[in-house]
Amino acid sequence: MVTPDIQFDVCILGGGPAGLSAALALASVGLQVAVIEKGDYTGTRYGEHISPSALSSLLHIGLPANDVLDCPAHLKSSGIRSFWSGEESQTDYLFHPFGFGLNLSRPEFDQRLAEHAMSKGVTILTNGKFLQSLPTHGAWYLLFRNQHGNGKLRSRFIVDASGRGAVFARNRGERVIRFDSQIAITRRFESASSSKHASMTSVLIEPCSIGWWYLCSLSSGTLVCTLFTDADLFKRGCHSAESEWDNNISEAKNILALLADFKPGKMSFCSAATQRLPKIHGENWIAIGDAAFSFDPLSGQGIVKGIRQGWILGLAVARFLEGDREPLQKVIEDIESIFTDYLGIRHEYYRQEKRWADSQFWKRRSTPMRPRTWSSNEIMVSPGSSCW
Template sequence: MSAIDDSRKFDVAIVGGGPAGTATGIALQNIGVGRVFLAEAGSYSKPKIGESIPPDTRKLFQRLNIADAFEQQDHEPCLGSFSSWGSAQLGFNDNLFNPYGAGWHLDRRRFDQFMADQFKQRGGHLACETRFASVSVEHNTPYPLQLSFDDQPPVRCRFVVDATGQSAIVARRFGAQPKMQDAMLSIAAYFDCKDTDLNALKLTLLEAINLGWWYCASIPNNQLVVSLTTDAHIAKEHGLKDPKNWFALLNQSAHVAERVHSLASPAHLHYWKTPSCLLNPPAGNGWLAVGDAASCYDPISSQGVYKALATGLKAAHAIADWLDSKPTTLAEYRQYIGNEFINYLSQREYFYQQEQRWHEAAFWLQRRAS
């Protein structure tokens, strides 16, 4: 390994500056763990998907000591949701009586930037446009891990956190592999609704169809996101990455089509893999994974950001104990990730079981089988 000057030696290095990486960094700073470095491949300049967060995320903001600063960010409140699931009729789920109040539709680009700023304000070292390339280990030195980056000098650390999202690229270098439970795809369009009455669009809308399900939510900057979640083979068979076919299917929907009928159709579609998977193992000696790197949940759960923050908080304590030569909390962290995934799978199964209208449709047969 190359000689590295002391300014590039850290107690903890986090790779990935999404909500899981920054929450881990904030929590580490809050509990006084020494020098923490965070490498983020991007620069918080691009739009990002994953905006609906439930009301009880508030308690995680409080535990991270960022609740007041978050409120000042003025993200869109989400007062509840309509859904046509298990029936053609729309049902309404109101957040009014939720003890935590309303949820939110985040502007994800701005939210991720806010979290990175909170990490920096607490003394964390943030390096944007710093893409992880490899990790090597040298035993019997105070900083045994060396992380290399594309076009940036390496850093040394005692512990490394994989917060790279679905790719889990750091954990894979330690031999971990995601165990896939289900693999779906979401294809979305962003509608501009500058001249529209946004109040009518403020509630999330979910609509099951024979090929999968539609989701529609207003997001900040006068936009409406509409996405279709389905299986990759169904998307291929019906040509759903082609805007012409995607919009034709949208126009056949009973409820979502009504929300967008007066809006101009965007020219481009965006798509993402939306798997359900668990990293095996999610932690090992000197490393752990948080957020989507540790486990990915179906977007129907709206739990991705919540899980990112919750795992970040748990991880910080496991890391602090590991650095303090108390490794059992790391074993508990592994157990926690596994148990949460099992709970998630049973809730997801229950949810998909509520839709029984299309017994022969491939999408619903697959959900009942997985």
């Protein structure tokens, strides 16, 4: 257990790509860093695909190439096939210097990143549940619980990288602002024949009347299929969830054909809404990654956004602790600007799809996004639940 006698310079809540990238940046300049991670890197984690540009970012933060580029747990991806607006288009990675992206085994990827951080001196506390934060004499006491019982640590600065739950910020009284009620409904499809997936290395995106579908193949032969829709549009009360799934995937002809000989698993539901904190920082703390701003998964920016933000922010926090506030203020301004730009780009991309102009999902996205309060029947998952 960690006790208050052990002084950390920075404590990071969340051991995903954003939190671990920040930890590596801080450790690179000699600071003592603790990461409290709610899992143990063995459970299911979603958000599989990364582009070649993300590979460059991973090598930049020092992750060994054999942990990323040559790891057999990950499948090399040739690009993204999209059927947006009824026309097939291909984003081909062949002409990028790496020549491929990756469809990740997320537990393996996150665990390798955590092991790399520990090799650089970062303390990682797994299975940790954040309980409370207490400001004291220019620092913080953090109360948490893990398999060993209750613990407490002292830190000069806190980074909230806890994902959509934003557990530290919400504990300090911040409220999450949502711009839509989008959810992700995911099923894994298994096949007895490994050859069934061998030719599908591209990620597929295909719209339908109530949202859009995503299909990704993993090195294990598993296919990950997700429907993104608004919570009130997936009618679980009238039919079984399986029937509702079948009714909607029948519109995605290209994805449905690839699932023909695969056996579906159970469904999982999680939030995929665009959301943000109204204030992403306070006295000796800041939120990053999805804790600060969560993008629509259509942007494909979740992992790479976390890695890049984490590294830049970590270096800025190090300067802040030396008394130089300017770099951290610049990072905050840049993050705000990125979110503003994202809202405009998201709007322009959704309005290109005009086949279902009368559908609620597409009508809601035909005008620029505005934050609003969502009723309980529109939000089917708790504010803290997140896969993306």
